[in-house]
Amino acid sequence: MAEDFFQGYKGAALKALTKFNVRVWGQAEIETTRGGFKGTVLPRSENDDDQHIVLKIATGYNVGLDIKTIKTMKEVGYKKANYKIPEKEFPVTPGLPKVKLIGTGGTIASRLDYRTGAVIPAFTPGELYGAVPELADICNLTTEKLFAVFSENMGPEQYKKLAVAIGKEIENGIDGIIIGHGTDTLHYTAAALTFMIQDSPIPIVLVGSQRSSDRPSSDAALNLMHAAYTAGHSDIAEVMVCMFGPTSDEYGFLHRGSRVRKMHSSYRSTFRTIGDTPLATVSRKAGVIPIKQKYNHRRKDRKVKILPYFEEKVSMIYYYTNMQPDIIDSLVDNGYKGIIIIGTGLGHVNKPIYPAIERAVKKGVHIYMTVQTLWGYVHMFVYDTGRDLMAKGVIPAENMLPEAAYIKLGWALGQTDDPEEVRRLMLTPINDETTPREPYNGYLIYQGGVAEVEEFIRKFHK
């Protein structure tokens, strides 16, 4: 394939570059109606317009030049940047646990992608060691890139592949697994792995970062160290999400994969356990300190159940006040086998859609109810609406989080169509996706402005 000399340039801008014979990475002297400019021509992001050329000037800054102002351009040199994270061989230290890092395409380690102007992941153990050398003091790390997809593109196919790959690693005697993952859908994958990998003898830790690792204040390095420590050393043999506790660089939380949710679009401390406390905290100084007393302990055996099943015709609908029955009808008509409804309050929808629900249930669609409030249980006995809905075949999913319920229904329907069996799978907790009780400290959303809250925030890092 011929080298692309004009990376990202199109239309008028591409025409200008070819006219004056100037390439990307060429050092150019440009005369414009606004005066002279000198610098290296940089690639242009595909989504930007075709009216400007990007130049890196001597002081390291980038500037754009309007092609309408360009009088002449001359290429006086050529120097292609060789962007590479320094790679150093990851040292093997006898006595440290063996940890495998499985890559899915998150931003744990990344570099700039000119095509999109965004960051793309970089991954080998050598690159990671180059970026986070502290890892070598924690474990002996190997890596495998299973796929490179952005978090939003993770789906059933990837869940199943991951579960199988992890099963193999466990068989082969690994001491812990880390999964690098984009954060947007991290909790979906965490739920999927909770159901697909049961009775794991080792910790399986999902980790991501809220600030890409090309930033000095990124949370990636610390999250990765926390995850490596948890995978290699902790006694908790469960599927967990490991992300920042407070927004400060202090400690991480280990969340159960079935009860965790991304709760802020950009905060570092975005992942929270809903309706319960996190499993544990993890820090470089103090290691893993369990918060929950009960958890699955690490074992020496290699017995693990891998259940890589998923029915893709499952959907989730967020109820809103004027929802029409055709929303549900269209799902049914399109062959959907399961629907998670995220209802208001204790688990409600309005009357106009009752007929649609009845019709769906009659056609064998499995419908489960969760709540928009996220915290609390579905309680369909309290009001008539709830009782009506249950009579029509909607099954309350206790205090299962909507996303976990969606994943679980897909997993259950991947194994059976029998309503009773599906119901049994859905309502028998595998790892706390439903809990028999909600502890008093499971719901803590404090409001700013209240004196005692302000005092707390002032004293402790949020």
Added chain:
Amino acid sequence: MKNKFDPKKNYHETQKAIGYVPRKKAAQKDYDRIGFMSGLEVHQQLLTKEKLFCRCPAGVYNPSDIFDSELIRHMRPTLSELGEYDGTALMEFRTRKEIVYRIKNETACTYDVDDTPPFKIDREALEIAIEISLLSKLNIVGEVHITRKQYLDGSIPTGFQRTAIIGVEGEIPLKNKKVRLIQLSIEEDSCREISDVGHVRIYKTDRLGMPLIETVTYPDFANPDEVKEGADYIRFLNRSTGKVRTGIGSARADVNVSCRGGTRVEIKGVAHTRWMPELVHNECFRQWALLHIRELLNKKIKDARKWQISFTYLDYEDFEITYEPLKAARDKKYKFIAVNLPGFKGILSHFTQPGKMFADEICDRLKVIACLEKPNMLHTEQFDQIITDADMKVIAPVLKTGEKDSQIIIWGPEEDMKTALETIEERCRMAFEFVPNETRKSFENGTTIFERVLPGADRMYPDTDSKPIPLENEYIEKLSKNLPVEVSDRYHQLQKWEVPADTYTYILKKNLVPKIDAIVKDLKIDPKFTGTFFGHKVKFVEGHYAKATDFNFDKIYELFKYLKKEKMDLNIAKEMLPVVYEHPKMDFDSVLENMKFRKRTKEQIVAPIGFLKEKYKEIGKKKNPKCETDWVMGQLRKQAVGNISLHDLKSHIEKGKA
């Protein structure tokens, strides 16, 4: 007794050897001899309502101990766009600082602490930056690209500053030459440091994110006075728009200096241009001194590559310790180490800056890089010799010191000692080769200390969170039509008005030419009088009276308008000004009443002249007529001011009969 080494004598001899001259005695030939070179980076806050990339208010400040919450970040070096690590970044990483940010909800949001991506750039700020770029004759870019500039000192919670170039290649005129400009950028301001002790550095976030411009010149300044002139010019130019902030900290400059064979060193955050000449003078000679040290070392030590320090741990019990910091170190069970610097005798006490020697270069780096609080070392070439001969009797045999060596003693927490020893060796090794690339912190006395390793272009990275902003031709043309008059034209205007030259700095700094012009044109008042009134009287009142918050210079226009209308003598404005300045809401009639001013006719005022002259004959000790006139003037001055001019009064007294 053998010939003992005298560090003080060595200090003075080396000062002489490099040909140091104090600034007051320095001439252009001195600067030419050492190859003085200097350029400026002038920062100016813009007067906007909001911060640059979020909607927090700009210009609202909090005291250090008032905050709602704190958070902690650690910074790690990352690769630049072109795949390089930056030197400063690596140094900052070695210092392992815990950075604490204090947040007040009113002045900082989740963007400021890097928990939210940037919002769109503040258009008000962008427009001011473009106007100033046009005034600076810069070539305006076609598209503004937001870039991340790494700062690992923690002064920005993201670890980088969002910044963008608005224009390149401009110029400003000085009295005798033109100085070229490299570029002008718009950027977000950084946090203000509260403290930096040991491994904890605390910042507050009120100033963080405020819009700022940075004007960068080529190193075209040939002596310290030109540096100040250039800095003043850029400052006046910025202020001439009336759209920039004034007051403490709103304008700061970094000054780049080198001598021939030296290195670009950046003196950071100089708040007053009048401090600049002394600072750049001393920095240039410091580099000249370091080059002299290099020559001495390379003469003394054959193979510099093999040079290394040796060290030994000391036991407090082996010494009779009287030095308080060492006693404290002993109580804290700090490590206590003696270091031998082979061949360094006479180097540690080599002159570098007035009152400073080479040993200070090491001491400053120990504080910054190894986090050892000062006092953090002793050495064998201090003027006040704290290391005694008895001490050396213990140390010398273990360290195997030689006649030509010198020694350093350090103490501190065990975990910092490795970095401390590396720091000492690293700084000494540099002395064989070059003047290190540094940013330095300035002091009012004209000296500087090491702050950080100077970062280079390797810390730039495109901001993947924001899109480029196109600047259309029509927009730029519209802005060019509404620019204020150039500062150099205002100089000429003042000269033409015959306003005394000692007022120019004040008038231009406060952007007063438009105010003077209005008074001259609208009220038909003499420009020389008006300019002098501002440059002398207003300046004096500003320095001696408490300004009310609602006072502004338009009040002076109103004052003259009033005096014109009342047909009063304009000189009374000088008497009224302090009252107006302190009580701008008071109407002018009340001001006069307050001053016990009475309206009188000329006749009423001159009437008692004869009587007073008689009186003087009775009481006056000196008989000469000038004394008489002065005395009579003194008696009548108060009644006259505002009613008739003092000049008039004087001639009446002189004419008046005895």
